[in-house]
Amino acid sequence: MDDVTAILDHLNTAQREAVSAPQGNMLVLAGAGSGKTRVLVHRIAWLMQAEGLSPYAVLAVTFTNKAAREMRTRLEALLGLSLRNVWVGTFHSIAHRLLRTHWQDARLPQHFQIIDSDDQLRLIKRLLKDHRIDDERFPPRQVQSFISGCKEEGLRPHQVDAHGDAYMGQMVELYEHYQLTCERGGLVDFGELLLRSLELLRDTPALLAHYQERFAHVLVDEFQDTNTLQYAWLKLLSGMKTPMTVVGDDDQSIYGWRGARVENIRRFEQEFRDTRTVRLEQNYRSTSAILDAANALISHNTSRMGKELWTAGSRGEPISVYAGFNDLDEARFIVDTIREKVNEGHTRREIAILYRSNAQSRVLEETLIRQGVPYRIYGGQRFYERLEIKNALAYLRLLLNRDDDASLERVINVPARGIGTRTVELLRERARHTGVSLWQALHDGLGDASLRGRAGTAVKAFADLIERLDNDTAGLALHEIIDHVNEVSGLVEHHRSEKGEKGQARVENLEELVTAARAFTQGEALDPPVAGEGAVALEGFLAEAALNAGDHEADDFEDCVQLMTLHSAKGLEFPVVFIAGVEEGLFPHRMSIEEPGRLEEERRLCYVGLTRAMRKLYLTHAELRRLHGKETFQRPSRFLRELPDEHLEEVRLRGQISRPVTASRPAVGLSRQTSVNGGGDLPSLSLGQRVHHPVFGEGVILNAEGEGERARVQVSFEGEGDKWLVLGFAKLTPL
DNA sequence: TTTACATTGATTTTT
DNA sequence: TCAATGTAAA
Numbered sequence: 134m135d136d137v138t139a140i141l142d143h144l145n146t147a148q149r150e151a152v153s154a155p156q157g158n159m160l161v162l163a164g165a166g167s168g169k170t171r172v173l174v175h176r177i178a179w180l181m182q183a184e185g186l187s188p189y190a191v192l193a194v195t196f197t198n199k200a201a202r203e204m205r206t207r208l209e210a211l212l213g214l215s216l217r218n219v220w221v222g223t224f225h226s227i228a229h230r231l232l233r234t235h236w237q238d239a240r241l242p243q244h245f246q247i248i249d250s251d252d253q254l255r256l257i258k259r260l261l262k263d264h265r266i267d268d269e270r271f272p273p274r275q276v277q278s279f280i281s282g283c284k285e286e287g288l289r290p291h292q293v294d295a296h297g298d299a300y301m302g303q304m305v306e307l308y309e310h311y312q313l314t315c316e317r318g319g320l321v322d323f324g325e326l327l328l329r330s331l332e333l334l335r336d337t338p339a340l341l342a343h344y345q346e347r348f349a350h351v352l353v354d355e356f357q358d359t360n361t362l363q364y365a366w367l368k369l370l371s372g373m374k375t376p377m378t379v380v381g382d383d384d385q386s387i388y389g390w391r392g393a394r395v396e397n398i399r400r401f402e403q404e405f406r407d408t409r410t411v412r413l414e415q416n417y418r419s420t421s422a423i424l425d426a427a428n429a430l431i432s433h434n435t436s437r438m439g440k441e442l443w444t445a446g447s448r449g450e451p452i453s454v455y456a457g458f459n460d461l462d463e464a465r466f467i468v469d470t471i472r473e474k475v476n477e478g479h480t481r482r483e484i485a486i487l488y489r490s491n492a493q494s495r496v497l498e499e500t501l502i503r504q505g506v507p508y509r510i511y512g513g514q515r516f517y518e519r520l521e522i523k524n525a526l527a528y529l530r531l532l533l534n535r536d537d538d539a540s541l542e543r544v545i546n547v548p549a550r551g552i553g554t555r556t557v558e559l560l561r562e563r564a565r566h567t568g569v570s571l572w573q574a575l576h577d578g579l580g581d582a583s584l585r586g587r588a589g590t591a592v593k594a595f596a597d598l599i600e601r602l603d604n605d606t607a608g609l610a611l612h613e614i615i616d617h618v619n620e621v622s623g624l625v626e627h628h629r630s631e632k633g634e635k636g637q638a639r640v641e642n643l644e645e646l647v648t649a650a651r652a653f654t655q656g657e658a659l660d661p662p663v664a665g666e667g668a669v670a671l672e673g674f675l676a677e678a679a680l681n682a683g684d685h686e687a688d689d690f691e692d693c694v695q696l697m698t699l700h701s702a703k704g705l706e707f708p709v710v711f712i713a714g715v716e717e718g719l720f721p722h723r724m725s726i727e728e729p730g731r732l733e734e735e736r737r738l739c740y741v742g743l744t745r746a747m748r749k750l751y752l753t754h755a756e757l758r759r760l761h762g763k764e765t766f767q768r769p770s771r772f773l774r775e776l777p778d779e780h781l782e783e784v785r786l787r788g789q790i791s792r793p794v795t796a797s798r799p800a801v802g803l804s805r806q807t808s809v810n811g812g813g814d815l816p817s818l819s820l821g822q823r824v825h826h827p828v829f830g831e832g833v834i835l836n837a838e839g840e841g842e843r844a845r846v847q848v849s850f851e852g853e854g855d856k857w858l859v860l861g862f863a864k865l866t867p868l
Numbered sequence: 869t870t871t872a873c874a875t876t877g878a879t880t881t882t883t
Numbered sequence: 884t885c886a887a888t889g890t891a892a893a
Contacts, residue, residue: 197882225883249883323883358882391881490879495884512881549869680883700880722879738880761878762884 137183140175140211144168151378151411152176156184156350158408160401161380164442165427165744166418166706169380170200173354174207176378177219180350181212188218190349194367195223196358198681200704204354220348224363225323226680228330232321233676235340239333242319244533244672246540247679251518253277253322256539260310263565271303280308284324285360285392287331317570318538324362331366345372356381356401360392364400377405383438384431387700387738389730398438416442418706418747420449422780426750427743429777434733442744451782452750454773459757459764460493460714464500465849466784467711467753471506471694474709481507485695485707487742489720493713494696496759501694503849511697516649516683521628521639525646526678528618532603533672536570545571548627551591559584560592572596598622611670612650619643650674699742710746712739715754716767739772751784824848825866829856 141149148168151161152175163169177193180186195201205221220227229247232239248256257280258273260266283293290309295301315322321329334341351371353359356379359367371377379401386395394400402408416424424442431437457463471484486497494510501508516522524547527540535541546552563583564574575592578584584592602621606614619625628639653674695707699720714720721735743750758767773781825831832850844860858865 199882223883247883250881326883388881390879492878492884551869553869682883698880719879724879734880759884 137179140178140182144171144175145415147411147413147415148172148175151413152179153183154409154411156180156376158376158401158405159378160356160398160408160410161378161413162398162410162438162440163380163382163413164416164440165382165385165741166416167413167442168417169354169382169413170203170207172413173352173378173380174204174211177208177352178211186349188216190347191219191352192227192348192350192370193219193221193352193354194227195221195354198223198226200354201226223680224366225326228326228366229676229680231330231333232326235333235337238337238340239329241321241329242534245319245321246530246534246537247326247676248315248320248322248539249518249679249682250277250281250323251523252320252539253281255543256314256320257307257311259539259542259561260307260314263561264307264310266303266307270300271307276304276307276311279304280311281322281324282392283308284322284328285362287328287362287365289328314538318536319534320537320539327362327366331362331369334366334369341369341372344370345375348375351375351377353377353379354381357383357386357395357398358388358393359397360394364394364397368404371405373405382440384434384440384737385703385741387703387734387741389734412440414440414442416444416744419444419744420446420748422449422451423743423746423750426452426776426780427740430736430743430772430775431740433775434736450749451780452752452776453782453784455751455753455784456769457753457755460496460755460759461500461849463713463753463755464496467497467713467751468500468504468506470711470751472504475506479709481692481694483708484711485697485702485705485709485745486711486713487697487699487702487745488713489699489722489738490714491698493719497696497713507691507693508696509693511695512701516642516645517678518682519639519642521624521642522646522678525615525619525622525624525643526675528599528602528622528624529615529671530675531572531599532606532614532618533668533675535572535599538564538571541571544622545595548623550595550623551587552595553588556584556588556592559588606667608667611654611667611674612647614667614671615650616647619647653677699738702745703741706745706747708747709749709751710742711751711753712742713753714758715752715770715773716758717770718765718767719758719760720770720772736772736775739770825868826850826858827864831868832856 141153144152145168148171151159151172161169161172163172173193177191180191181188193201193204195204201222205216205219208219208221209216220230222230232241232245236243236245254273254277257276258268261268261271261273261276283290290305290312293301293305293308295305314320315325334344348370351367353367358381367377379398381398383395383398386393389395402410419427419442421444424444428441455463455466457466467486471481474484475481488494488497498508498510517526524544527537527543530537530540531544542557545557560571560574560578563578564571567574567577569577575584575596579589579593579596582589598621602618605621606617609617625640625643628636628643630636631639654670699712712720718726720739721732725731725735752773754769754773755767758765824834826848829848829850832848834846834848845857846860846865847857848865850856
C-alpha cells in the first residue's frame with residue numbers, strides 16, 4: 134500500500150473525484166467515451182487499496198457477461214493479481230449463485246435448471262395448446278412479455294390486479310399455470326432468477342444480514358438499464374446502508390421497451406441519502422464535430438440529468454450526409470466509400486455500418502458481396518442458441534432431471550424414432566390429468582399398458598435410451614459425457630445425414646460443444662458456482678450455457694467491415710461509422726413516433742449511434758426504399774434537422790451528376806427526380822428497376838440524369854460492374 | 869413423416 | 884420482400 138495514489142495517475146479531475154471519493158453513495162453520470170469502465174475499475178482498486186476493503190467485500194454488478202469479463206480482466210491487470218474472491222458478475226449470474234448456494238431456503242429443487250427465453254416461449258406455446266386457449270387472442274409472445282413484465286415488476290400472479298378485466302384475468306391465469314409448470318419441472322427463467330433471489334433475501338433475514346454484512350461496497354454498471362426488480366434487489370441487498378457506486382448515462386438509455394427504467398437514476402439520487410453526483414463529460418473518443426452534433430441532438434430531449442460532452446481534441450472532419458435515390462443507391466454509396474477508405478489505408482474492421490432494424494442489412498450485404506468487401510454481421514444466432522446445440526443440451530438436462538418436460542418434448546422424437554404428435558399428445562393429456570411430469574406419465578403409460586404397439590415400443594426405446602445414457606456416463610468427465618450423449622443419442626448421425634453443408638456445420642458444432650465442455654472444466658468458465666466432476670460439472674455447464682449463450686463476435690482473423698443494429702453497437706467504438714436509413718418512419722421508427730417518451734428513446738439511440746464514431750461519421754438516407762416489398766417514399770429523419778449545420782456536409786456524387794438540390798439546407802431536400810422517362814418510344818424506367826441489356830445481361834438501375842435522348846442511367850450489371858448508358862443508344866428492356 | 873403451398877405479418881435484445 | 888408459420892397432400 135506504499136503508493137495508493139498511483140491508482141489516480143492518468144485520470145482527469147472528474148474521474149479522480151469519482152475514484153477516490155470517500156465511501157458513501159455515489160452516482161457517476163458517465164457520458165459516452167468518458168472512461169466509464171476505467172473509473173469503475175479504478176474505484177474498486179481504490180476501495181481495496183486505500184480504504185482497505187477485502188476483495189471478498191466487494192460486489193460489482195453488470196448487465197452483460199462481456200462487461201463483467203472486461204471489468205475483472207482490467208482489475209486484475211491494474212492490481213497485478215488474480216481476484217477470485219471479488220464478486221464481479223451480471224445480475225443474473227449473481228442471483229443464480231445465490232440460488233444455487235441457498236437452494237433450500239429458496240425452496241428450489243437442488244438441480245433446478247435455467248431456461249432461456251426461447252425455452253420459455255416454447256413452454257408458453259405448449260401451455261396455450263394444453264389449455265385450448267386461442268393463440269390469436271393470446272399470442273405466445275405477448276403472453277411471454279406479460280409474464281416477464283410481471284416478474285420484472287416483482288409481481289407474482291396473485292399480486293397482479295386484473296381490474297376485473299377478463300382478458301387480463303386470462304393472462305394472469307396463464308402466468309399462474311406457467312409458474313406451476315416451471316415449479317413442477319424445476320425450471321427457472323431469467324426473470325425468476327432475480328425475483329426468486331430477491332424473495333430469498335427478503336424472507337430469510339439471517340441470510341440477508343449475512344450478505345449485507347459481507348458486502349462493504351456495491352458497484353453497479355449501466356445503471357440506466359436497471360428495471361424495477363433489479364432496483365429493488367439492489368436496495369434490499371444494500372439495506373440502504375452499504376455504500377453504493379452506480380454508474381450510468383441517462384442519455385444512453387435505449388432499453389426502456391424491455392423494462393429498463395431510466396428514472397431509477399433519479400430515484401437513486403433521491404432515495405439513497407447523501408448521494409454524491411459526479412459527471413464525466415470529457416470524451417476521449419470522438420472529434421469535437423461529432424460531439425457537438427451529439428450534444429445538439431440530445432438537447433432536444435426533456436428531463437435529462439444534464440451533461441455535455443467535450444474533448445480536448447480537434448474538430449476533425451465534418452459529418453457527411455448522403456441522400457440516395459433509393460436503398461440500392463445508398464448501399465452503393467456506403468460500399469464505394471468503404472472501398473476508398475480501405476484504399477487510403479483503413480482496415481475494414483475499423484469501419485462499421487449501423488442501422489435501426491435488421492431488415493436493412495440485406496441490401497447492404499448484397500452490395501458488399503457484389504463488390505467483394507468482406508463483412509461480418511454482429512448479432513446473429515449465438516452458439517448455445519443453435520438448434521443442434523439446444524437438442525444436445527436437452528438430452529443433458531434430462532440426465533440431471535427427468536421431469537424437465539420442455540427438454541423431454543424437445544428431443545423425444547429427435548432424431549425421429551417414431552413418436553409422432555399423436556403419441557406426445559396422449560402423454561401430455563395423461564400428464565395433465567394426473568398432474569405429473571411427462572416422464573412420469575410415460576412410465577405410467579408403459580406400466581398400465583395404455584401405451585402399446587408401435588408407439589409403446591418407440592416410447593420404451595426412448596426411456597431406455599435416457600436411462601442407458603445416464604448409466605453409461607456415470608463417472609465420466611464432462612466432455613466425455615457430452616461426447617457419449619451426442620453419439621449414442623443418434624444426434625450426430627441425425628445431422629450427418631442432413632443434406633447440404635448445414636448438416637456438416639451442425640456436426641461440427643456438436644463437436645465444438647465437447648471442446649467447450651473441456652474448456653469449462655479446465656476453469657475457463659466465467660462464473661462457475663460449482664466446479665467438480667460428472668453431474669456436478671454438468672450442472673454448472675448447463676447453467677453457463679443458459680446464462681452466457683456465447684459471444685456475438687466471431688473469429689476476427691479476417692479483416693471485416695462490421696454490420697450491426699444501433700442497439701448492439703452500444704458500448705463499442707469505430708474510427709469510421711456509417712449510419713444508414715436515417716429516415717422518418719425508419720429512424721425514428723414508425724412504431725415509436727407517436728409517443729413522446731418513445732421518440733426520446735429513439736433520439737437517445739441516435740445519440741448512441743453518433744457517439745460510436747471516433748473520427749469520421751456518415752449519415753445516409755434514401756428517398757425511395759423497398760419496405761415490406763413496397764416502394765415507399767421516405768423523408769429524411771427529423772434527427773438530421775436537429776444536427777448543427779456547421780458540422781454537416783452534403784456529399785455530392787463525384788461530379789458526374791447535376792440534379793436539383795433543394796434549398797440551402799442540405800440533407801433535408803425533399804423528393805428529387807426519381808424516375809427517368811425517356812420520352813418518345815424510349816422505355817420508361819425507374820430507379821431500382823431491373824433491366825436487360827443485349828451485351829451486359831441483367832442489371833439494376835442505380836442512378837439517372839438528364840432528359841430525353843441524352844438521358845443516361847447508371848446500371849449495375851451482375852459480373853460487369855456499374856456502367857453509365859445513354860438511353861438513346863443502349864437497348865435496355867425493362868424486366 | 870416429409871414436402872409443397874398458402875397465409876401472415878414485419879423494431880430494437882442481455883440474461 | 885421474405886421468412887416463419889400452418890395446413891394439405893403425398
